[in-house]
Amino acid sequence: MLIKTLLKTRRSTRAFLDKPVEETTIRDILEIAKWAPSGGNLQPWKVLVVSGEAKKNVINLAIETLSKNPKGEDDEFPIYPNKVSEPYRTRRFTVGAQLYELMGIERGDKMGRMKFFHDNLRFFGAPAGLFFVIDRSMGNGQWAHMGMFMQSIALAAEEMGLSTCMQESWALVRKTLHAHFQLPENELLYCGMALGWRDKKAKVNELMPERADLDEFVTFI
Template identity: 50%
Template sequence: MNVTNAVASRISCRAFLDKPVEKQILVEILETAKRAPSGGNLQPWLVHVLAGQPLAEFLAAIRSKRSMLPVGEGTEYNIYPPELHDPYRARRFKCGEDLYATIGVPRDNKLARIRQFSRNYEFFGAPVGLFFCIDRRMGQDQWADLGMFMQTVMLLARERGLHTCAQEAWAIWHKTIAEFLRLPPDVMLFSGMALGYMDESAPINSLRTERAALDDFATLQGFET
């Protein structure tokens, strides 16, 4: 698979097969992903990978907390701007509507929507869960570096026939995650990521979100044609 195909075929997978991923595959992905760019070569990313029994224990801990704290522990950063304006607001709204349409959940069925969203906290059944962290003293530039590292992981996963779903939704459980992973005080959680083999039969995985036209986001100057 070339890079173009990896980019074109990457989706946010929300249903995975109960099929383990070999440790060596994760090692290869991370060993290659460390070549991702970072300003000044700071390489500010930190990643924790859970599978097997540790993943099962972590998810059990989250389930016990969710019954007491259904909306989580709050976040340490804004996942979206407090006042999201158009066209970004409209894009987010349509993404949600299109997602729930794949599984036949209308807008007024709040319970079913909450139930589907809560699948985030099971890693959508993926056999591997990753947590991407960063030193609290890092700035916006280093957060961008971390995002590039995550994208590199996702594309390398596609090369190996795997799918992923980046999940900032995990930010609402940052305290429990920090405790489970034994993160030092100067390290914070940025995002989770589900990784595994996609369930091709799951309707929710048929979603292909729209993208803006090139003219909406790119300006090219100085070319003859």
């Protein structure tokens, strides 16, 4: 599949089929993605892959943790800035409204929104979850390289007929996961990713957010 097609068809998948992904397939995806750009060839990424019972344990732990502390337990690396300015605020609000409309969740439906959030913590039913870990000593450049690595995983998965969803929501239980995975103090668990087979019949997977016109973010000098 052409890269331009992969980039335009990839989307955040929020409903997966109950169908396993073989470890060999995940290894193949990571073998491809490891060739993502990396300044100085630092390759600052580490990946934890969970499935089966390991995934269930993580899901139960996350839901239990947030039931006790719904606001989350960590602000070391917030998911969004405290004050999101324009045009970013409108973009975020719009895609959120579109998502809930597709799912039939009203603005005041707290139970519906909570269920959807728990679906997030269940990797939206995906058979595999990936967690991304980076050394705390790394700088802004290495964080950018991590993002390139993650997108490379998403595109490689897409080419193989699989789908993904980037999940920064796991930051809300970062401390708990850090202890659960027994990570050393110098490492930070950044975020997660759901990996599996897209449920093409699920309404929520019809969401394809618009992108800004080039003139809004490109200047030719």
